[in-house]
Amino acid sequence: MRRVLLAAAAVCCILIYIGVPDARAQRASAGSSGAAAVPSAPGAAARAAHYRTQLRLQKDLAAFRRFRPAFPFWQHIYTIPDGHILYGSAENGRLLATFPTRGNWARDGEWADPALAGVLEGQALPRRLRDRRRKVEELLEEQAGPIVQNAARGRFLAPHAQRHADLLAEWGAIYERFGVPAEVGLAQAIVESGLYGRARSPVRALGFCQWMPRNWNRVKRLSPYVIEGYNQTTQAPFCAAYLAILTTMYDSFIPALSEHHAGGVNVARTVVNGERLGGRDTREQYFMGSDFARSLRDISVRRYSALYRTYGPRSALYAEMVFGNRYNVRALVQETPQSEIHAMRVPRSTSLAEVVRASGLSRAEVKRYNPALVRRVPENAALYLPTYMEQFGSDVSFWRRPASEEYWAALAAFLSLDASLDEWQNPLFAVTLEDFREWFAATGTEEGTVMATMLGFVIQDLTGSRRGAILDEFRSSQRVLELFERGVRDLEERADP
Structure with missing residues (x-):
């Protein structure tokens, strides 16, 4: 017992030490050798980063169980073929x-709960699908309590999971390197692209995590090497780093995921509304603000639009969908023998034919690892293969080797940043982020370069957009406050007629 207590105390000391938010001071306190300013015990910074990540994840899961207990339901949406309507319990997602x-x-219905099989007997159901869905929901509610329902999207995932499920462990290791749980990062990729590297949305979002072209082009300009957006293994590190940064800003994966879908200003408005409703931390504020927006939209989409703008029903469900699909990630990894991914940065433009000839792989297999590859791998871009081949360039498979203590020190310090959402919106906070950007770049590592690139992207966002000004106005506007209070009254009157 004494040993356990001493170990716990040591971890606390590490966290307190690393939690200092001044990146420049921490770097300055390093020795002349450039060693990171962390306890000298090997792996201390890595353990601190892991602890911070797991703590956030567990708090998020607790918040889901309180505010959105149906989140496990969403795993079924992506595993049952299209052309079906699914019903589940809103109390536990079953x-x-x-x-x-x-x-x-x-x-023709399939009853996961046989006790409910008689619910539709003798019932005349509407012919119109929307009306039928609502009628069945009402009938099920009488027997099973609150219900959640949705159309299946199994075809969105199935063909790409069959083709790429053996690569999930490698992609998961990439996410973990940036302080993002593998199941969370890969579940987001399922929701966004179905794991398909060449996915394009109706609004032209592209790739694994569905970056908007203008944003991906900005990332490309900031990156010191060529990055091809249609390669999952190329996008994954940048998706992970961006999610890690947003999660640090909100101290939660939940609004961070939502921002990826709904946009930063919409999510920040949601958090502010939740704060006004009495939410004690970002998680409570986000969920309370989200429920508030959904309830107001049910009253009138236009009347209260200034309180939520384009934050719509899917925005409110997005993080829930991601967390529900963690179960699918876990199942796919457990059920599928995993393959390796090795990355080489090619020093010259290299043709597909040359890669096929040297590797002995089929064209289809080479392109499975490199969906962006049509004819040639551009100079200074990454080539991915199941084994490392020296003739194609230096090994840049950072996820396949231990990270440096310098990198873990920077990541642990960054993940422990203690700053409010308002502080992040202040242009002066860019100085702190720039210090961290320099720290990550100075590690001289592949993952450090990715973090530095994405911090540069976020700094541009925070300093070059009107995000901060819009939120300041939202907080201070008397008109918005009066509309908020009116919305609260309307909802109270509806709840207590």
Whole structure:
């Protein structure tokens, strides 16, 4: 017991030490050898970074269980084929029943809970699908309590999971290197692209994490080497680093994920509304503000639009969908033998034919590892193969080797930044972020370069956009405050007629 207590005390000391938010001071306190300003015990900074990540994850899961307990339901949406409507319990996300969009629901439904199989007997269901869905929801609520329902999207994931599931452990290791749990990062990729590297959305978002072209082009300009957006293994580090930065800003993965979908200003408005409703921390504020927005939209989309703008129903569900798909990531990794990914930075433009000839792989297999590869790998870009081949350039598979203590020191210090959302919006905070950007760059590592690149991207966002000014106005506007109070009254009157 004494040993356990001493170990716990040591971890606390490490966290307190690393939690100092002044990156420049921590770097300055390093010795002339450039060693990081962390306790000398090997792996201390790595353990501190891992602890911070897991602490945030556990707090997020607790918040989900309190505010959105149905989140496990979303795992089923991406595993059951399209053309079905799924019903689950809003109290715990348990799947209750699945019905075909066409056909006789009383006859063709599949009941995950056999005790409910008689619910539709003798019921005349509407012919119109939307009305039928609502009617069945009402019938199920009488027997099973609050219900959640959604159309299946299995075809969005299935073909790409079959093709790429063996690479998930490698991609997961990339996310973990940036302080993002593998299951969270990969679940977001499922929701965004179905793991398909060449995915394009109707608004032209591209790749693994669906970056908008203008944003990906900014990242490309900031990166010191060529990055090809249609390669999953290229996008994954930048997705992970960006999520790590947003998570540090909010001290939670939940609003960080939502920002990726809904935009920073919309999510910040949501958090401010939750703060006004009495939320004690960012998680409570986000969920309370999100529920507030959804409830107001049910009253009138236009009347209260100044309180939520384009934060819509999918925005409110996005983080829930991601966390629900963690179960699918886990299952895919457990059920599929995993393959290796090795990365080489090619010193010259290299043709697909040359890669096929030297590697002995088929064209299809080379392109499975490199979806962006059509004819040639550009000079200074990464080539991915199941084994390392020296003739194609230096090994840049950072996730396959231990990170340096210098990198872990920078990451642990960054993840421990203790600054409010308002402080992040202040242009002066860019000085702190710039210090960290320099620290990561000075590690001389691949992952440090990625973090430095994405911090540069975020600094541009915070200093070059009107985000801070818009939020200042939202906080101080008397008109917005009056509209907020009116919305609260309307909801109270509806709840207590």
